[in-house]
Amino acid sequence: METLYIVKVGGNIIDDAEKLSNFLYAFSSIQGKKILVHGGGKLATKLASSLSIPQHMIDGRRVTDAETLKIVTMVYAGWINKDIVAKLNARGCISMGMSGADAQTILAHKRKHADVDFGFVGDIDQVNTGALMALLYQGISIVVAPITQDPGGQLLNTNADTIAQELAKAMSLHYSTSLIYSFEKKGVMRDVSDEGSVIAQMDASMFKQMKEDQSIFAGMIPKLENAFAAIEAGVSKVIIGDALELANLIEGKSGTTIR
Amino acid sequence: METLYIVKVGGNIIDDAEKLSNFLYAFSSIQGKKILVHGGGKLATKLASSLSIPQHMIDGRRVTDAETLKIVTMVYAGWINKDIVAKLNARGCISMGMSGADAQTILAHKRKHADVDFGFVGDIDQVNTGALMALLYQGISIVVAPITQDPGGQLLNTNADTIAQELAKAMSLHYSTSLIYSFEKKGVMRDVSDEGSVIAQMDASMFKQMKEDQSIFAGMIPKLENAFAAIEAGVSKVIIGDALELANLIEGKSGTTIR
Numbered sequence: 001m002e003t004l005y006i007v008k009v010g011g012n013i014i015d016d017a018e019k020l021s022n023f024l025y026a027f028s029s030i031q032g033k034k035i036l037v038h039g040g041g042k043l044a045t046k047l048a049s050s051l052s053i054p055q056h057m058i059d060g061r062r063v064t065d066a067e068t069l070k071i072v073t074m075v076y077a078g079w080i081n082k083d084i085v086a087k088l089n090a091r092g093c094i095s096m097g098m099s100g101a102d103a104q105t106i107l108a109h110k111r112k113h114a115d116v117d118f119g120f121v122g123d124i125d126q127v128n129t130g131a132l133m134a135l136l137y138q139g140i141s142i143v144v145a146p147i148t149q150d151p152g153g154q155l156l157n158t159n160a161d162t163i164a165q166e167l168a169k170a171m172s173l174h175y176s177t178s179l180i181y182s183f184e185k186k187g188v189m190r191d192v193s194d195e196g197s198v199i200a201q202m203d204a205s206m207f208k209q210m211k212e213d214q215s216i217f218a219g220m221i222p223k224l225e226n227a228f229a230a231i232e233a234g235v236s237k238v239i240i241g242d243a244l245e246l247a248n249l250i251e252g253k254s255g256t257t258i259r
Numbered sequence: 260m261e262t263l264y265i266v267k268v269g270g271n272i273i274d275d276a277e278k279l280s281n282f283l284y285a286f287s288s289i290q291g292k293k294i295l296v297h298g299g300g301k302l303a304t305k306l307a308s309s310l311s312i313p314q315h316m317i318d319g320r321r322v323t324d325a326e327t328l329k330i331v332t333m334v335y336a337g338w339i340n341k342d343i344v345a346k347l348n349a350r351g352c353i354s355m356g357m358s359g360a361d362a363q364t365i366l367a368h369k370r371k372h373a374d375v376d377f378g379f380v381g382d383i384d385q386v387n388t389g390a391l392m393a394l395l396y397q398g399i400s401i402v403v404a405p406i407t408q409d410p411g412g413q414l415l416n417t418n419a420d421t422i423a424q425e426l427a428k429a430m431s432l433h434y435s436t437s438l439i440y441s442f443e444k445k446g447v448m449r450d451v452s453d454e455g456s457v458i459a460q461m462d463a464s465m466f467k468q469m470k471e472d473q474s475i476f477a478g479m480i481p482k483l484e485n486a487f488a489a490i491e492a493g494v495s496k497v498i499i500g501d502a503l504e505l506a507n508l509i510e511g512k513s514g515t516t517i518r
Contacts, residue, residue, distance in 0.1 A: 079337065102341075130397055
């Protein structure tokens with residue numbers, strides 16, 4: 001099977017024009033089929049603040065009321081998505097920007113939670129790969145903003161890491177899919193304060209052992225659980241590492257590769 | 260050749276939730292391949308006002324400084340585009356939302372004008388139909404927001420009527436293309452104050468005669484000049500009429516059909 005790269009890039013890169021430019025250069029240099037999933041960055045919070053719309057975060061998740069949904073849709077699927085697309089096109093990496101709602105690619109439902117009302121936050125039920133396949137087949141790369149919808153037409157703010165993972169799982173039926181979580185860290189580290197302690201390769205038994213030994217940074221555990229779930233579901237590999245070393249991540253020269 | 264419908268809908272429909280809902284129902288009921296091009300409506304002006312970003316209009320065109328470009332991109336390509344897409348999907352009309360920048364479908368340049376600096380306003384140079392064709396072939400409808408880009412990656416605010424026209428001209432190589440300008444009027448009228456004076460059919464010689472006689476509402480003349488230019492360029496027909504009578508427009512039962 002042909003290789004597909006699905007790259008998630010974090011908000012801290014989006015927020016920094018120079019870092020974003022470097023990252024997009026590296027992304028556009030990836031040979032072959034590729035999808036970029038971007039998070040939000042601070043622009044949504046800034047816009048909400050300018051409009052005096054109070055923002056509440058619970059467990060790192062933005063509580064999304066109707067006004068906030070409008071803001072995140074405007075910022076993520078509007079400005080950030082189109083700015084990235086225009087810059088990639090200018091580099092010769094012809095790209096279609098879209099949200100999970102477009103072509104009903106990702107169907108979700110409003111999160112049900114016993115204690116907390118997260119508002120218009122989506123949990124993913126289904127991925128439809130038709131539009132993605134048709135565009136990739138044309139040699140067009142895809143840039144996905146973290147907005148989805150429910151079957152009734154309600155837009156929903158949705159975690160970008162989860163979108164990347166669900167896309168990777170669905171696309172692994174058609175491609176040998178590499179899922180790359182790129183952010184501000186060098187990879188999975190034994191010691192979070194020591195960038196030299198990056199674990200280059202990791203498999204399920206090693207992860208189990210490290211959890212038992214507590215020899216892994218607790219904050220990485222949910223990301224790793226998701227990574228191993230993706231592998232279980234057919235994704236070829238998951239790579240975690242520095243967004244500014246994207247080429248090296250793909251070649252296995254930096255970051256953590258999970259199989 | 261198969262028929263393609265390209266429907267431009269005006270801002271006054273976008274601004275009214277009930278009218279928009281009725282319009283989208285009619286759009287989703289069109290059998291066959293279809294593209295919707297939407298304008299902006301008042302939401303961009305409202306958002307600019309909430310953010311205290313002064314707006315200037317010259318000849319009905321928004322002067323687009325850097326902050327205003329961000330606003331129109333957020334509102335047109337973000338909120339309005341995704342809201343329409345989610346509603347069409349919910350009606351079973353599976354739709355991909357995009358701007359002219361996406362997949363480098365529309366390349367434009369920053370408007371050059373001897374006296375006025377319109378800012379980041381685009382005039383169209385080129386239409387690339389690859390992504391549109393691939394999506395339409397999949398049975399996916401397309402919703403286009405009026406934002407384009409230049410080859411250097413600069414996003415540009417671009418007139419939605421012109422986008423609809425240029426898409427229609429380019430797509431007429433592949434489809435028998437009907438271009439429908441839907442707005443708040445019943446069609447081209449002999450007398451602007453009399454809705455009964457709609458001209459059902461119009462050809463170039465009739466238009467020439469009516470201009471000479473001054474028996475046509477002056478405000479319609481630029482729209483009609485564009486319509487006849489589209490016909491000259493291969494578009495099968497141009498229909499002008501009431502957005503809330505879309506089905507009748509397509510069947511020639513209301514509005515003005517130009518051949």
